[in-house]
Amino acid sequence: MPRKDGFMEHGGDLTLAMERFGGAREDWLDLSTGINPYGYPVNEPLSPHAWTALPEKATEERLLAAARQAYHVPDHLALAAAPGTQLLLSLLPKLLPEGPVALAAPTYSSHKDVWSRDGREPVELSSVYALPADAKIVLLVNPNNPDGRLIDVRSLLDIASTLTERGGYLVVDEAFADVVPGASLLPHIGTQNVLVLRSFGKFFGLAGLRLGFLAGPKEAVGKVAGLLESWSLSGPALEIGARALRDQEWQDKMSRRLIEDMADLTVVLSEQGLSVFGGTPLFALAGLRNAKGLHEALARRRIWTRIFDYAPTWIRFGLPGSPENMERLSGALAAAQQDL
Template identity: 45%
Template sequence: MTIEHGGALDRAIARFGGTRADWLDLSTGINPEAFPLPEIAPEIWNRLPDESLLTQALDAARGYYGAADTAAIVAAPGTQALIQIVPELVAPGEVAILSPTYQEHHVAFARAGWAVVPCADVGSVPATAKAVVVVNPNNPDGRIVPGGELLALAERLGRHGGFLVVDEAFADAHPEVSVAGEAGYDHLIVLKSFGKFFGLAGLRLGFAISGAEIVRKLAERLGPWAVSGPALAIAAHAFASGPVLNDFRERIAARRDRLSAIFQRTGIEEIGGTALFALIRHRQAHVLHEELCRRHILTRKFDYEREWLRIGLAAHEADFNRLEQAFKDIRA
């Protein structure tokens, strides 16, 4: 199964020309503004990350995500690493994945020998499912499953030795939807991405919050020093940044409003999304994608839904103006 992800700028350049500096990459759900980095002591670069640094970062993450004191938490080099490990923690069975969604969950479970059943909603999850995966808010349509439904599903699965994976990669900007505060049992695994919201995807950092046994297994599989010292130091700083973090969150909201305003003015139908990206419907979305590429603007198209494009946030006002003018030129 070949998966196309956002951020494939090199391929776009190879086909449509230009240099990286020429392109406006709106194909990802990563915040285009990187969170301000702290000064990092030289010894953090020079030494393996020690236990105190890891504990500091995990404690900061626990507070930031609102995890209960009884919950266990583990840091990983990106949630992608966790997505690949989780299916291997128990003997395979049947897994239901609310779809369409981030396709790496399907790939990871199938590779581990699970029978994957795509489901449209929680009500469609078969009683035979041993595990369920819900991306919440969902990528790419922004669908939100209420927390009460998720917790009820997790308890149901737990009664038969199963578990629910809730991937909250885009929940930082929508904290009200998070169930991280209810984690602490092995039948609920909450995945958290650091890089998307904080605009630091290159750092490769993610967290899993669950029961002690699941987290122990994850930590064992990840091995020692799974996360770099600088990544841990940056996370601890970001999680505790208070007013700076509030301002950062407000700028994300302002960019998102600016993107929606462009769709309204240019007659583009917006059908979903999260704070970090929008999903639009267009009768010839793949043609629109190519026309934008010819103008060196990259968006995310989908093979499974040819009327959808996902469009991320731009960093600067000039970039938003460029996108708006491109839509107008294409429609002219």
């Protein structure tokens, strides 16, 4: 989204890029997100009623069953689906217990924004291993965006147990857990008060489908599900989501491909003098003294990256998505360095 100071609240919107630097959308190489550039193939036709009929309960149940299996959600936890995790985030402040909120920062601005709008300004934590004594709700992204910080499962369970004793909740956004084996807390949750968000669009490369999931204790997830309107998910989202989540062969192959691509991207960035110090197989976080200058120099060459107002030396790169685009980025980086 565009901001007056030239920074972006999120990646993935080329509106600001085209307003400031010109060109049409097809001229741009958008590396500002952590979305898989190799989207799950949707060439197979959907059932006719996916487009023409109201979504059916049985179709949603098939989606939830596929998600439960793919994400290894224990049977004692409830699972709800929504048109994107952003919507789920916005519902949580009204449903979770009153009390102080803490956020492991820096991370997605959306987490702070939804709680601030509800009048519950989160305290930003520099370390989740030192929780405020009065924290009731703790929010964290694991693996984190934009730096890829990963908190181990045992530590997460300890945090969750502490908050449960206080009558609070741990909220974990696992938007990038698909690409980091062993990162997910979901299979290990027992009786702790934990809510886990899973984003479908990033790993499967279908962000426009708008599909996300919330798993956790039945009472809390039931309240969230109760606020979602009837037919909140489209027929195509239900069918494509279930199909992709069941396709383990595609997921395994894609995971390997993303790791290989990220290795190539890391080499390209390093060869051009950028220090890669964080990320996941879907994005690389690099550092240099004039990150904004490089961002703008690349933008003049129709390559859009992600910079951060709170960290002027950080610049994030998504995967280019093809050897040709990787070569284009390498050449643009070499030329852009001359502008700095």
